[in-house]
Amino acid sequence: DVQLIQSGVEVKKPGEPLEISCKGSGYTFRNYWIGWVRQTPEKGLEWMGTISPGDSDTRYSLSFQGQVTISADKSINTVYLQWTSLKASDSGMYFCGKHLGMKASLDPFDFWGQGTLVAVSS
Amino acid sequence: DIQLTQSPSFLSASVGDRVTITCRASQGISSFLAWYQQKPGKAPKLLIYAASNLQSGVPSRFSGSGSGTVFTLTISSLQPGDFATYYCQQVDSFPLTFGGGTKVDIK
Numbered sequence: 001d002v003q004l005i006q007s008g009v010e011v012k013k014p015g016e017p018l019e020i021s022c023k024g025s026g027y028t029f030r031n032y033w034i035g036w037v038r039q040t041p042e043k044g045l046e047w048m049g050t051i052s053p054g055d056s057d058t059r060y061s062l063s064f065q066g067q068v069t070i071s072a073d074k075s076i077n078t079v080y081l082q083w084t085s086l087k088a089s090d091s092g093m094y095f096c097g098k099h100l101g102m103k104a105s106l107d108p109f110d111f112w113g114q115g116t117l118v119a120v121s122s
Numbered sequence: 123d124i125q126l127t128q129s130p131s132f133l134s135a136s137v138g139d140r141v142t143i144t145c146r147a148s149q150g151i152s153s154f155l156a157w158y159q160q161k162p163g164k165a166p167k168l169l170i171y172a173a174s175n176l177q178s179g180v181p182s183r184f185s186g187s188g189s190g191t192v193f194t195l196t197i198s199s200l201q202p203g204d205f206a207t208y209y210c211q212q213v214d215s216f217p218l219t220f221g222g223g224t225k226v227d228i229k
Contacts, residue, residue: 047218047219063217106154108168110168
């Protein structure tokens, strides 16, 4: 069965770095792009960016470009979302999702991780 | 960016009702639209892709239609497990965007 397992809840202070992860199993990881989506009550669902684990080709939303880094380690079937300096406004639920089609990034997400809650507060 | 506007934002319905949700795109997106269902505390679940294709394992009471700028998700006979929030998403171009959601509640 396809599964995406995300790392756990994070409680951080503004200015701290953070990396959260998403590990895939049950399919050929390198062949399917993985995206990150933030969900907040204020802005709803926001696509942040998407990476091809096979070659680390990445697409970012302009809203998040420069604010986060998406990376992948295909040797351990894992994609990462990183911040160098968190802000309170980074608080939210973060989901990873596998794009539906092989080697397709302009595609919906057919499988999702369980979500990682990030709380940033002084 | 392509804006997606869902209507209504909230609807109250009974088990057995036929429910229709609309998603309007700010520009034409052909059939590059998906629908998701999300329950509290859970990740979204893909229901429909390419506007009208039923995702594997999704009950046939769910259907999607439309192309261009206007799309609809229909639930032919609402079941207890269908009370949730529904989102549309366009995958025509980057950035991928989502609608604001439609919460379906019990009347």
